[in-house]
Amino acid sequence: MRTLRFDETTLELVAINQTKLPLETEYIRISESRVLYQAIKELAIRGAPAIGVGAALGLYACALRFEDKAPEGFLYSFDKTVEYIASSRPTARNLFYACGRMSAASRQGTSIEDIKESLKNEAFSIEKEDIELCRAIGKNGEKLIRDGAAILTHCNAGALCAVEYGTALAPIYEAKAKGKAVYVYADETRPLLQGARLTCFELTEAGIDTTLICDNMAAGLMAKGKIDLVIVGCDRVAANGDFANKTGTLSLAVNARHFGVPFYVAVPSSTVDLSALTGDDIVIEERDGAEITEKFFKNPIAPESVKTYNPAFDVTPGSLVTGYITEKGVFKSI
């Protein structure tokens, strides 16, 4: 299983359809802008790094099929396609970054063949950089995992949000590759259940011993001494080390501190946002309450008149973090 790959025989982007997980493992083959747009918009390709790489490889696959005979026409078609793909998700930074790099690459070369070569190189570079970044996080984090360790994780910061490995799960994959026994407890991660749907899927596919729990059961496991360490991903780190991640991360960090369990954050160094001095500067998105009361359920689980509060993220103070696992090493503070 690989989240994304470029099929060099058919010259298509092949992506796992994450909207069908965990019920079905379906791959989408992409060589047309409309299909790429829909795949990103409808979350078949999701997770910031995966979206960036998917856009780059997908744009290259589309460009290979342009019927323009002159470089001017080819570039016009490419610019239009980039603009269209960049509009598929409004706030995905990696999407704009990848589209920008592919646009710049399209200006390298005078013949259509040269331009295609430049696009290929750039798309493959973006893919390779993502894989190397995640692998470096994996290698650095692996040293923290003893043979036989039980690791608790939250949400999905795994291979499914990148090309391979992911961030929080990369050290676990690396430990397994090194022959260590690893046991993972995966929080289901309400309300959107990314832990149950995605983390449990990719870890069991990889043959890793995985146990699903409800988010509220993590404390009980820590109290019993069943958790050796916690590793979570991260959406944004402030200058003082406070960080935002999927709602529920703060509760885990507080419990980990109380029960003396090491708590690590896996984070590409590019995720540090020095414009945010502390966690207070990180604005938290509040989402529709129907995600709590209706989505996934046969029937609404609460009376219609009840209010809801549905923050997508919470902020964990840096003081609760044992270490930040980055591609450059593991650091006690940011």
Next chain:
Amino acid sequence: MRTLRFDETTLELVAINQTKLPLETEYIRISESRVLYQAIKELAIRGAPAIGVGAALGLYACALRFEDKAPEGFLYSFDKTVEYIASSRPTARNLFYACGRMSAASRQGTSIEDIKESLKNEAFSIEKEDIELCRAIGKNGEKLIRDGAAILTHCNAGALCAVEYGTALAPIYEAKAKGKAVYVYADETRPLLQGARLTCFELTEAGIDTTLICDNMAAGLMAKGKIDLVIVGCDRVAANGDFANKTGTLSLAVNARHFGVPFYVAVPSSTVDLSALTGDDIVIEERDGAEITEKFFKNPIAPESVKTYNPAFDVTPGSLVTGYITEKGVFKSI
């Protein structure tokens, strides 16, 4: 809305059908042993105190309809009915307690009319004792709630598990009755969602401002200073004050301590079990993982091959409890 009541006009037990909540508010009228048995067995009547009172009032309603003309025949019918109703749930202590008291009451009096009178008095006493116990917990706990307070609760320890008021929610009802503004945050309480389904239902029906959150969001609210106090119910207290309650309670208690939020346990003094010296002596029931992965959902939320861990309760150390709210007063320790 009242969970249970005896209709003195039709001489029936009237119980809210909790299996239909929150989608439908349906009342079941009970005057026949088969209907009473099914109502308890299939959780239309649930919650230990409610089961006890429901059995007592229901047995009385059934007895009123016996066609026996001689006291011996009447008692034979009553004993058979008690035996049948007592078999509806295997481990409900309140059920056996109520059945035992009704059996003893049936031996008071010589004529059928006298026996019916004795059964009526006993059933109404059991109901009255439950109401008074919950009301006393409410009055004692109300003093802890300032005007305008925001209270976090977990699972359902409210009117729906008793006749009126319940335990953890009784102080909230009492505060509202005294004219205080109260705001409740209700944990949804995975996996069985008693908070979303039952607590949100009864609080909104009572006109109390209620906001539903996922269990993992409580820490974020505490960090923002949005929670004034936590009140939870309790299934069993050990001699040293450790207590078992619905899974997720421990995490709340740890977070409450971390963020300096007072944490109270509402508990009838009969719930203290001196045979358990500490929480370690309380055996925790592990339930079917399908409650996490399938129940309530349109489709399974996790891959079939994943393992699950589904403890119904967790144990919170007494050291994390600010006070125990009992019918006899609020105590710092048990």
